[in-house]
Amino acid sequence: MAEPSLPLSFLCLLALSSACYIQNCPRGGKRALADTALRQCMPCGPGNRGNCFGPGICCGEELGCYLGTAETRRCSKEDYLPSPCQAGRQPCGAGGRCAAPGICCTAETCAMDTGCLDEGGDGAQEAAEEKNLTVLDGSAGDLLLKLMHLANRQQQQQGKHP
Structure with a gap:
């Protein structure tokens, strides 16, 4: 009776340990994500002259900002890319970045911000x-x-x- 229980317990241990592996972690683990260089967010808008700020926000220097329009459809794909991105210029507002002259955007919304006018x-x-x-x-x-x-x-x- 001791012989069949040993292979059975080994199989149970193997099944439990293989379930602990996480398949969608970034290379190097979660802590390595902070060390990765930020890339420019996906281009969007007319002539790809803007950049995605969130799933429904596309802004550019010459374009202004599009929110929830056909120009922003491409931005929803940004969430599926494995590496983080950063759009915009200097930080502004509450966790946002200057998206266009006078406009500060986060991933959820945009607002007028005079700090984005004085940048240059x-x-x-x-x-x-x-x-x-x-x-x-x-x-x-x-x-x-x-x-x-x-x-x-x-x-x-x-x-x-x-």
């Missing part, structure tokens, strides 16, 4: 002049944004009252 200083001004764009300081940008919202609200009210 004179370099941003020169780049804007080359592209025939206007760079506004924080207060002028906020005023312009409020005026645009006011004009949009007035247009919507006029559309309701024929």
